[in-house]
Amino acid sequence: MLDVTRIKAISLDLDDTLWPIWPTIERAERVLHDWMVHNTPMAATLFSSPSALREIRDYMSTNRPDLRYDLSAVRRESIRLALYRAGENPLLAEEAFEVFFAERQRVTLFDDALPALEHLAQRFPLVSISNGNADVGRVGLARFFRASISAREFGVGKPDPRIFLAAAGAIDVQPEDVLHIGDDATLDVLGALNAGMQAGWVNRADHLWPHELQPQVTLAHLGELADLFR
Structure with a gap:
């Protein structure tokens, strides 16, 4: 059971907790492809091949383990490799990535997200914890x-307890005083619980809980989280 009397701060996941991520990524990839059609047409052809893209991603995973927690770098270097293989100028990778990245930041919040953030931010210091590059x-x-902690900057991602401890430290509270909220049962909930936090699972699609260890609270939407503190 959730102990609301212990909560002095709330940490929040971003992708698929505050907004749906895949519509955002798919739109950003379309914008990138349109840019390539006009600026690097040979690479645009390569990017139209699912098998070629899969091979590039596999190559990056195998040969650049140092980029494991930096999704921006993985995306940028994948573009650079595609440009090189297509005979285009690999120096255009930076510009191409910025086209993708700018569109990736144009998210559409879940309807419940903004009212919940407005209410919660008046009650608690909030910190974001993300493995993504929003x-x-x-x-x-x-x-x-109050603070934002990303796997890219910290060098370690969820569910490693260290990134949760860093988030608590960034807002000057102890881990046991933090409630972490996220959509991923393993990365968010188990990670937070193993770091000594309380954890809330945002289960918008009514999935079955997959682990033996349980979250302190399960939420169908963030409005239910805000209601806990009214």
Whole structure:
């Protein structure tokens, strides 16, 4: 059971907790492809091949383990490799990535996200914890968060307890005083529980809980989280 009397801060996942990620990524990839059609047409042809893209991703995973927690670098270097293989100028990778990245920040929040953030930010310091490459400033949500911790900058991602401990330290509270909220049963919930936090699972699609260890609270949407503190 959730002990609301212990909560002094809330940490939040971003992708698929505050907004759906795959519509965002798919739109950003379409914008990138359109840019390539006009600027690097040979690479655009390569990017139209699912098998070629899969091979590039496999290559990056095998040969650049140092980029494991930096999705931006993985994306940028994958573009660079595609440009090189297509006979295009690999120096255009930076510009191409920025086209993708700018569109990736244009998220559409779940209907319950903004009202919940507005309410919770008045009650608690909030900190974001993400394995992804969303930028809360560019997304337009920086005013709600006291701090933001990303796997790319920290060098370790969820579910490693260290990134949760870093989030607690960033807002000057103990881990046991933090409630972490996220959609991923393993990365968010188990990671937070193993770091000594309380954890809430955002289960928008009514999935079955897959682990023996249980979250303190399960939420169908973030409005239910806000209601806990009214």
